[in-house]
Amino acid sequence: MVRELERERLKSTTFPETAPAANPVFFRTYSRRKEAGVRETWEQVCDRTLSGLIELGQLLPEEAEILSRMQRNLKALPSGRWLWVGGTDWLLQQKNFSGAYNCTSTNAVDWSAFGLMMDLAMMGCGTGAVLEPKYINQLPPIRNRLIVKVQGEIGSTRTEQRREETEVKIEGNLVTIYVGDSRQGWVQSYQRLLELSTNERFTQEVQVIVDISDVRKAGEPLNGFGGVANPVKLPGLYERCALILNKAVGRQLNSVECCLLIDEAAVTIVAGNIRRSAGIRQGSGDDRLFADAKSNLWQQDENGNWRIDPERDALRMANHSRVFHYKPTLEECIDAVRKQYYSGEGAIQWAGEAVARANCDLLKSHEQKVDFLKAYAQGKAEAWLQQRYPIDVNELEHRLARFGLNPCGEIIGSNFHCVSGETLLITRDGMHKIKEIVGSEVEIWNGQKWSQVIPLKTGSDRKLYRVRFGDGSYIDVTEYHRFFVKDRFDKVYQEVQTKDLMDTSPYTIHTEPFTIQYEDGLNIDPEYAYTLGIAVGDGTTDRNNNPKVRLYEKKSALPVAGSKSSERIYSYLPTFIDVTDLGFSGEFLKSLKTNPESLNVIASWSRPAILNFIAGLADTDGSNTKSNGIRIYISDYERAYRVQLLLTKCGIRSSLNLCAYKGAITNYGIRSQDLYYLQITDCGIIPCHRLNVSKGTKAKYKGKWQVVKSVEELPGLHNTYCFNEPECHKGVFGNTLTGNCNLAEVHLNQIAPLNYKEQEEAFTAGALSVASLLHHKFLEPRYQYSRELDPIVGVSFTGLFDFFVHAFGVDWLRWWAEGRPETTQGLAFKGQEQKYLSFWKDTVHGVVWDYCDRHGLKRPNRCTTVQPSGTKSLLTGASPGWHPPKAQRFLRRITFGKNDPVALACIDYGYNVIPSQSDKDEQGNLLNDPFDPRVSEWLVEIPVSVLWADLPGADEIDISQFSALAQTDFYMQVQKFYVTHNTSATIELRENEVEALGTRIYEAIRDDEGYMSAALLARFDDLQTFPRLPFEPISKEQYEQFMKQVEMRRKTDDFHGVLSNYDFGELMESGPAGCDSDKCMMPEQNNERG
Template sequence: MVRELERKHVGAEFPQTAPAANPVFFRTYSRRQQPEGTRESWSQVCDRTLKGLVELGKLTQDEALLLEEMQRNLKALPSGRWLWVGGTNWLAQPKNFSGAYNCTSTNVIDWSAFGLMMDLAMMGCGTGAILEPKYINQLPTIRNNLKVTVEGNIGKTIANERREFTGTEINGNQATIYVGDSRQGWVKSYQTLLELSTDEQFTEEVEVIVDISDIRKAGEPLQGFGGMANPVKLPALYQRCAAILNKAVGRKLTSVECCLLIDEAAVTIVAGNIRRSAGIRQGIDTDAAFTDAKANLWQQGEDGNWRIDPERDALRMANHSRVFHHKPTLEECVNAVRKQYYSGEGAIQWAGEAVARANVDLLTTKELKTEFLEAYDRGEAKQWLQKRHLNLDEKELEHRLGRYGLNPCHSGDTLVSTDKGLVPIKDLVGKPFKALVDLRSVGLEGVKLTDAIAFCTGVQTTYLVTLKNGQQMRCTADHQHFTNKGWVATKDLTSEHNIYIQKGEGFFGEGTITVEQAQMLGWLYGDGSIYQGSRGKDAVFYINRHEYQTVFPVLQSAVESLTGYNHQPSFVKGIYTFHSGSPVMHSFFEQLGIESKNSLPDKFLTESKEVIIGFLQGLFSADGCINVKGRNIELRNRSRQLLAQIQIILLNLGIKSSLIIKQKPGAPGVPYTLKDGTEKVSRNQGSWRLIIYSGDGARQFRKVVAFPLVPEKQERLEKIAAYKVSRNYSEAVISSRYASKLKSIEEYGEEPVYDLHVPLTHSFIANGCITHNCGEIIGSNFHCNLSEIHLNQIDPENHKEQEQAFTAGALSVAALLNHKFLEPRYQYSRELDPIVGVSFTGLFDFFVRAFGVDWLRWWSEGRPATNEGLAFKRREQEYLSMWKDIVHRVVWEYCDRNNIKRPNRCTTVQPSGTKSLLTGASPGWHPPKAQRFIRRITFRKNDPVAMACIDYGYAVVPSQTDKDENGNLLNDPFDSRCTEWLVEIPVAVPWADVPGADQIAIDKFSAFAQMDFYMQVQQFYVTHNTSATIEVRENEVEELGNKIYQAIQNDEGYISAALLARFDDHETFPRLPFEPISKQQYDELMQQVEKRRDTNNFYSALKRYDFGELMEAGPSGCDSDKCMMPEEKPM
């Protein structure tokens, strides 16, 4: 069967209604093939992923052919994760099975639960801990005081003599723990310490000796898991845990103490180079201590300084969540909606509905479910189940009632301020680090380092946010920024918002070169050249006559320290010049990662503070100038990328600056004369200015950097720094200066995105700006895989096609039920409560096609319960119910045939972003934003995919950042001043030409109408939960809060939903990523596309410009601004 799939290719290209599909696909799901080095085509991705599903699922020939037909024709797709890794050797290894799933949740009932969570966290799983009294009261009483001593030195034992597993020796009231050098060894030593606190064999205080001699030292590789060891915080783990336990002697642990014990392990894990150990700690809403556990975490001392409570410091490692086990009141519901409108947080999760849905195999009728929810609201759910299901043992009963647990974006080149300096966020994944946080985000002052975790959140559309001061970042539409009006999502930013930037000096790494060598390198970047010589990269230095006496000795000494050669300069036309072509100089550049003067390599940004300052001293001494009249310091350069890096470096030193364009590329250059007398004018490649204004900026620059190589510039610096401040400003005014107004937002395109988990402030500093961290993922003791049906590709009248699509989706998720997990508790959960999820996208498109424009008009009226409206609802319900029945029937038949327990819930609707673009579907159940629009995607000029788009007929215009000398947008993409392109793609939803559809204002749909449609999906299709984002206006808060209250009170199926504030008066910018257009405009644009189109095969067009050795290796970060070019560049 597999061989047959490899031979037979059927299916279609991406549909015309998905014009963004090709760029998205080749960025996101197309892996590099070996040894060819070319990208996979859609057909080849199908070959790989289908082969993996057929083998894992042991599918029949008919099932395999059905999956192939549906996937190749884009009607039913496996998960996005499977599209990327499905069928690879990596995923075939049992230890990697969990990498295809999401999260874990654990009931804390014994010491093993603590060890299990540490073990899961060390494998990179998110850990959810349920800490309700009914669980933690099962823990034993703490009886023994522990006196812990840590002996031995990490790395003392040579590698081949280290013990792998932990051993314990007990002699009287003394216990010695020999920590093993493995993940299991760490976990066992931690769990053993906890167990000693309740061990009844001891008669008095227990002297605990922890021997860490066998632990490998920092920097040694972690075999199998990958990364490098860093046990820096392991020794402190044992004493900190003992301190927590000792306070509880004579009683049981509280929920907060349990949090602390779990989180102390998490602190150790984060330091130990684990990719991810984010967590959720879940308590009941009546547990006041748990609810307020993180309140007043920061305390002000008598000296006025703020300090974190050292005994609760570890709580920052996880988010705390309250769950309602009783139906909330109307006031609680309205307050929750209001809080979400203003802050985006505070949603109600009604656990009763979640538990009822998870037990649908027992609650087989509406009446039974209603009875159960009434019992749940009274706190009698367990007794209710016991009375009616006598065969349920205690273990299964607890599992069934606990199925409501919880578990826990920027571009990859975004620079994060850390304890090691400025590091691209993609390079922080899997490494221990501390993030620098600006405490203004929590109402305090100053900056602080705090433990954080970096992780990849997938591939999404990003947007380039540019501030008036020139700072930029790329992030997703929903990513929030700290502004003068609170936290605001990217898509909601307007010109009235000022984004706060870092206020306060950050941290740096360790130096690998001398300060003098750094000064030399800075001068080279300013007044020098790097070129490819016969023996490698050579360096040439230029020095003005009046600067020679102070500059040359520094450069000469630095070069000599590297090459051993005492260089002497030549003097030509008033300029001193000397060059170094030594192979040692080439090795110096190679060691630092320097390719050219256009930018600093990432690794240089983690040098020591002294080295960084030395570089700035050389750079500003060479190319900087002092404008005494204008009272500013200015640095000019042709590379915006370099100056953007310098701007963030300065900010990390406490110096704010502005980056503005001086001259666009193509402007008249400098006249010069060749040796033969020919007069020429240089080609102007454009230049930018980095300006530090007088006042705090100039004084801080004088204090930290200055001009030590050029005394004349230093004298002028002293003048502008000496200007006295005319008045004293309040802290609020000073703080407001560390913010910059929004200038523009433009789409970048699809790319891998990353985020941090920062428990202390839930924010961090990205490219010098204060930005929010990520949210939470819902889970419940399971591993869940998703598939997605693209309803916009399916005929509403073709019921056979619908059945085939949902059958294929069901088979693709059921196949993963064959995974056998190595962890017994998770395998038990898989056997007791197997979970799958078949989702869909394009539902709104499907129903417009099925019901016509009258359905749209009904939406615009608020979906009222008229006769027509009730008829529409019945037909919606018929479709939704039919699809649900198909999914469950197919999954259950598959499970029966393969002797796998049937999942009792198989349908869901998840957020659908990237995959929806493959077919042009409106995401999930949500309405689109408009009937027709222009999608603009930003590329670097001459990018291969952009060139393919041109051949495919799409228009290209200069980006928002490309302007003439008068500030007007350029119109010619081939203008020499143009550096970036916007590919303009006309898009129309599949039903755009339905008569009357143009008269419907989709953006005016009410929150009530959205809630009503969401509840249709939740009630008649979804058996898990529906991912929903309801856009609400301020005047709709009360109504929506009441609607949620009624939905919970009436047992309508509501669990939770995200709410998003909607504003109707946004200011817009030219050449937006998303621009609604009329039908006439769309038709004219499409005629132009067809006229320009040279080929109907996008893949072939791409091959003309794309070469294997220069292609991206799958969805990885890109090192250049707004392009999909690879990290390797031609010389």
């Protein structure tokens, strides 16, 4: 089917002339570099993303044709993440994740949560932080004052000598932090500094030296993630954090101080041009300090220059929302609207509506929903559900937890089939604890091939169960984690959840086998790898901390790299030689011998290098067995387990066995650690020199099948993690292949209002693209009953306002200008709006559910949403999401890293460039010269005119005067008649509308109309608070003048061609950001009018 589509290429689609920002956005955000270094065209992106999606979804020819035609003609597009990574050549898989998966939520209960959020942000994942008292009160009090000094120069250490991991040395009250040259290195240095503030070992103020010499300098490539480094704000991060912490000595941090610490890391990341950070901070509805955090953040001096409060500068990196688990009062609603008017922050989130929508499969009538919401507001939701439905405790907990919102606010849900944060993932680039790579794009083995996923945190305070296997490994999982098992009599592997594993068969069961095919990795010299393995087995360090290896008798002939001494003979020792100058540090050797996590780096090596390392370990600490295999003896389970995973990555099964307990008496004294051995029968490809591996054979016993031995509940409650593998819905967690835990968008501005067939096809295409990501054939239908299996998909649209202008004409705009009153004409307009919205919703649900039924998938209970769509809308010039445009004509400012090739191409194409909002001088004043050396980001200014700007009479309508109540009325139309998740909404208002809008929100929540959450912003022309807006309204005359200037500056009409001239440099950014809501790019505004 895919090849037929390639042969029968549909007519090539260029971006519409009415979408002048399309080329810059497309080539910045969605076009990948090909092998020759040239970026993909739109047709090539369609080829890439469609081919894998069609195969993944097993689409029928007619389904594939609709999907292809709608995407190529810009009428229905997959998610932005899909456009970026879907169907890559080296995998031909689709790697799309929903907006909820691009964003995560973390309870701020310990310092590791802060490190996790920095890690997430560095990978472009939106970060949600829950800062309600029940969480932040678990943080320890600040006890130590930190005096921070930064030493060294970035980039001064030679590349081959740089530390990748952060190292910390403590001498009394003096601490030195050597910042590692990696993402983890940055994160570790930040988290270690925070931990110093509460460490009880110190007796007085702590002198902290932060050495940044190992950090690569600006412009050096970032291997793996892509782009280049730019650590311009990193040196200041540590002093800024210390300033915040020192103010809290003797007490616990408050919610605002927690915000600042999280956001200081985000400032550092944005300044580094790694990605734009998207964030939301959720505080308690009654936390006044949190509610006032951003008051009067931006100020203007007498000359009109903008200045930000430097001590609170970082707060602009995230939106603040107040969560209400009860229905807020009228006063609370008006107060919240007033607060948002002045600061842009403090939106009310009504949790009850979210939970009700996420349980719509139970609340099947409006009356049931209203009754449930009444119980929820009274704190009786759990009892309400228990009285009506036979739900077990875990499912009940899951259902009541489905009020989480991603930073853009359009997806609601909770968490599903998950594992402990300590679970090790074998990835294509290495081996990691899943909790340490949340938000990172990594490739895991799905049982058939490498597949790209993004791990995410899925829950807190969860019960976990330890599943032990006969090969000596185990995995800690939730009750509903999915395994694929059979006994010796079965012919197929059945899907079984943790809770049912031990009841599946009267016979022994084993998990589905797999063999990883791995040929990538770092090209490490085999001799170096073998020598390191020898040293880990028989090595030590001398008085100067240099590594050395002592080889006795026959081992002296082993091919070890380094300087070998002559044979040494002593009467009381066997003959030996010493080998020095081994090529690695003593610290590295000691770490590998004592710290299990240090072995993770070996997993990033090539397969031959890993096998040579294991061979060195076997030749020193191994033996042959009677069964023609080998054994490797290793102290400490965690070290032995990681070597087992190294073997698994190389396609070799092994079993892990306890040999001797800690405390056992030996010839050398009492054993300080448990001793294990790895039994490897299939050892023929391990390049040992001392052990005989020539007779290795396929495993027949423990190494052949991974037998399930036991399931036991773990004490306490735990955080949980997972990922969504879209092709097989499987992945290797630890040493076991198990199951694991989607957004499309219709561009309505590209579709004629009377062409119902094309509307149906567009929403059908959107539904097929998200439904395909749910693909997995369930072998046991009885396990589909569980509401823990809560698949999330979302089909969104953009350009709704444009669509309705074309459908109803200028009269509809005039009705808007009047406030959308319920006149005869107004009711007719509303009836038509509802008809369209309901038709599209029914189309989406019908297609998704029909697809799921045909493919044996569990139906999602909610499938429609509206994203902010601030980026993808630019590909067609659509008004974003459901929103009206800012004006008929406006300047659109788009963020790039300074000297980004796409930005340079924009200059040649005639567009103007200015510094971004984040570029300020020492006094906090915005910089004006884009080529100032202090500037790190550019804003490209693009004049835009909406599709219908020149309709007769359209210019008579002032869109900026549309009332907040009219916007809310339209938003609620979408929320009621199309959306089943939530609608991402930003409502603009003036000061005289505060009470009316607050009252309307109060009424909508009170009367159970479906209101959940919306962001509010002061109108630009009412409160002149935002410098360098993403949108700036301009008149028709200004637009024409700007366009003349663009034409005068333009050097070429071939954007792709001029981009190619710059495209042999490195990208500053790669892929779509974690959030593309316009509000995420807004600075916070002044609280008081000048």
